[in-house]
Amino acid sequence: MSGPGDTSRIAVVTGGNKGIGLEVCRQLASAGVTVVLTARDEKRGAEAVEKLTGLGLSDVIFHQLDITDTSSIERLAELLKSRFGRLNILVNNAAFNGHEPVGNPSFSPEMCIAQLSGMDAAQRVEWMRQNSRETYDTAVKCLQTNYYGAKHVTEALLPLLQSSSDGRVVNVSSGFGLLRYIGSEELKQELNDPENLTEERLDELLAAFLKDFKAGAAETRGWPKDFSAYKVAKASLSAYTRVFARRHPELRVNCVDPGYVKTEINWNSGYLTPEEGGSRVAAVALLPARGPTGALFANGKEASFV
Template sequence: MKTALITGANKSIGFETARQLLQQGYYVYLGCRDIQKGQEAVSQLQAEGLTQVEPIEIDVDNADSIKAAREVLGQKTNVLDVLINNAGIHGAMPNTALETDIDVFKQVFDTNVFGVISVTQAFVDLLRQSPEPRIVNLTSGLGSLTLHSDPAWKYYAIKPTAYVMSKAALNAYTIVLAHELRDTTFKVNAVDPGYTATDFNNHSGPGTVPDAAARVVKAATFGPDGPTGQFFSDDNAPETGVSPW
């Protein structure tokens, strides 16, 4: 049975991603900052008959928490097949280039960039034990520098600065990580789940959580001939699904 760890998975897209992976026969570790909320999420999935799931307490902003989570998971399994870096924040809004306090930038980068790097580095040894390891970094269409430079782009005027910068940096990390692992069986990709109606955006997005999660699951379950080092976004590129960086 393949195993997956999803950060920020007790609600929304992370939770639905867990549900869909469970339906495909994965054993899923639900990463969450609040273990009680994680257990409640697990109970909900188990009530649906999806029993191969358990919570893992992990705060991606806290090095000690990440280390503890790695130790806990290492006691449960010797192999991790999928890591989905889902946890993310947008920071205090609005955040502009000239008026946003530097602490907001630091907070957003701590979660969206440094948290992803720290978690990936902590669990890569377990991933290396998998014959087909997969890493999926949840990004945003707003992380595309190419599109943000195009006045004709439909989201051109939407520029929450700290968030945009953090997702662009995350995309860059995805590129270099995929390159570093290019001669292995790893597949490392960035996935934009789309403008989805969630708590994250006060349910303003037109997309649905199941559709968003399906995009993540697709990248998490790529076969041996699947792509790596790509930025997938049906929102940015509905025809090809591959967004410009």
């Protein structure tokens, strides 16, 4: 295992025990990066590291992390500081889908293959909508995880990122995070204006969204229809990425849409493999020095936030 005097790059991947996160860990480790794989569940995290070790990837360690728990984030920061003294790459991948199944169906890969066969992407999303519901509690959890969790981890690890010569942050976004899903033109313009937008204003907007959601008025107030909390959280994460990138030009801070990947977060309704989605995330994490910052990548290239 690499030590504090080692010159290899150090990466943290949140939600690294399965799906896209596990694949990002594998691809970064394969590129010679020392990876700290994090997950809420210690058993699953340790098993994920064992799996990667079995592939001959020895520079992967597990550290328990709940991105919604401040003390858990602090423990991670302390580990990184004492063991490595720096952080080169942070991949904010951990996420929550913002809805719950209607009833108690089993969304196993086998079942989904049978039900989704022949459906295009739009039909698969509609299948998810019909089989799920959003509640106020799931909306709160969605924002706390997908937006505030990523933000708090980034801020806690900022000094370590600044201690490396080429610190970079990769926020895993989604096609659902595009501003086209927001009905209000005023909201779109505000979220698409990183020069004037502030983190305090983002807090106000998210509080307003939750208030409108609770009142059953989200769509009429211009917030997205269907999977609204997830869309708002990812759009806000993209906006935060751009604001943070402007504030810290010494870092490379970008978003990446991995595509519609077959993972637990979408009940295995996606059509890309975790390997395909993970490769898009890893590619942004491994961009050449002095590359783009404050950008969104989709399909392997820079894309519009709208």
